[in-house]
Amino acid sequence: xAVVSQHPSWVIxxxxxxxxxxxxxxxxxATTMFWYRQFPKQSLMLMATSNEGSKATYExxxxxxxxxxxxxxxxxxxxxxxxxxxxxxxxxxxxxxDGGGAYEQYFGPGTRLTVT
Amino acid sequence: GNSVxxxxxxxxxxxxxxxxxxxxYTATGYPSLFWYVQYPGEGLQLLLKATKADDKGSNKGxxxxxxxxxxxxHLEKGSVQVSDSAVYFCALTTGANSKLTFxxxxxxxxxx
Numbered sequence: 351x352a353v354v355s356q357h358p359s360w361v362i363x364x365x366x367x368x369x370x371x372x373x374x375x376x377x378x379x380a381t382t383m384f385w386y387r388q389f390p391k392q393s394l395m396l397m398a399t400s401n402e403g404s405k406a407t408y409e410x411x412x413x414x415x416x417x418x419x420x421x422x423x424x425x426x427x428x429x430x431x432x433x434x435x436x437x438x439x440x441x442x443x444x445x446x447x448d449g450g451g452a453y454e455q456y457f458g459p460g461t462r463l464t465v466t
Numbered sequence: 467g468n469s470v471x472x473x474x475x476x477x478x479x480x481x482x483x484x485x486x487x488x489x490x491y492t493a494t495g496y497p498s499l500f501w502y503v504q505y506p507g508e509g510l511q512l513l514l515k516a517t518k519a520d521d522k523g524s525n526k527g528x529x530x531x532x533x534x535x536x537x538x539x540h541l542e543k544g545s546v547q548v549s550d551s552a553v554y555f556c557a558l559t560t561g562a563n564s565k566l567t568f569x570x571x572x573x574x575x576x577x578x
Contacts, residue, residue, distance in 0.1 A: 384565065391573075393568045455566055
């Protein structure tokens with residue numbers, strides 16, 4: 351149980367285009383989902399917290415107009431990187447917390463974004 | 467605020483060696499503590515957890531004990547395997563709606 355999927359697992363896009371990444375909880379309802387960014391050989395940086403049906407809460411320094419987050423249902427959250435640039439290239443990881451469970455988060459396998 | 471400090475890495479061990487990875491924390495409130503593992507090119511997997519003082523989390527031969535008096539949650543394994551090579555993150559959270567605070571992570575390499 352407690353499986354989180356991400357799609358796509360990797361994507362290459364051209365500078366100026368937008369990319370959407372999906373995060374799904376497959377066998378539980380996730381009232382809260384989190385989006386992280388990870389640079390090579392570094393820890394995870396929390397970008398935003400999203401609760402189903404409400405606006406995401408962004409961490410300081412994260413551009414909300416660039417990284418659009420939608421949590422439309424209890425099993426799906428999406429991150430859209432708008433007008434992507436090479437500096438947005440990174441590994442993006444989502445996690446989800448089971449609304450009825452303990453405090454642990456279940457992580458997706460990550461999405462490797464490369465902007466050329 | 468919350469913070470997690472992990473020992474500096476990387477760590478390289480021979481197969482069957484004993485492993486200790488130190489983790490200490492500061493927290494506002496009563497934290498739950500976690501160890502996550504990340505294999506190359508993958509997301510994070512929960513390795514083990516402890517939610518109150520003196521609890522011992524264990525999984526796949528790894529253990530960590532929640533030490534409130536020393537604010538520590540050190541990860542140990544008696545005999546590491548090559549397949550344990552990965553990045554290990556210590557983390558905490560202090561509430562049902564709280565975000566996870568991660569340590570910097572440490573890379574473990576186990577050679578045959």
